[in-house]
Amino acid sequence: MQPQFNLTATLHAKPEKREALVALLSSFVGKSRSEQGCVDYHFHVSMDDPNMFYFYENWAERADFDRHIALDYQKDWFAKQGEYLAQPVELRFFEMISPYDR
Numbered sequence: 001m002q003p004q005f006n007l008t009a010t011l012h013a014k015p016e017k018r019e020a021l022v023a024l025l026s027s028f029v030g031k032s033r034s035e036q037g038c039v040d041y042h043f044h045v046s047m048d049d050p051n052m053f054y055f056y057e058n059w060a061e062r063a064d065f066d067r068h069i070a071l072d073y074q075k076d077w078f079a080k081q082g083e084y085l086a087q088p089v090e091l092r093f094f095e096m097i098s099p100y101d102r
Helices: 017-031 062-069 072-084
Strands: 005-012 038-045 052-059 090-094
Touching: 017 038, 017 072, 038 062, 052 062, 052 090, 062 072
Parallel strands: none
Antiparallel strands: 005 052, 005 090, 038 052
16 A cells, blocks of 8 residues: 555653653554554654654555544643653654555
8 A cells, every 4th residue: 555644753752751751652553553544653762862752654645644633542642742742743744755565
């Protein structure tokens, strides 16, 4: 399946909230991967900064992503980001140009 919609998200944890944030964000991986239209969903930590995290997500189409962020666990996360993050999350949206052939 050729993804039509990609999201990258960069997050900077408050150092004192790092462990709780890792647990919370890690819980999103399995849920998100099981959602309709999710092609890839990956959670990373910076090798240079242990408080910087990165998501790389591919969705079949924008509507699938929109459905994803409308789910209760995502709405809850967006409502309480300020508790965990040292700065606002940086979201970037892309369209894949290269063939997706894994």
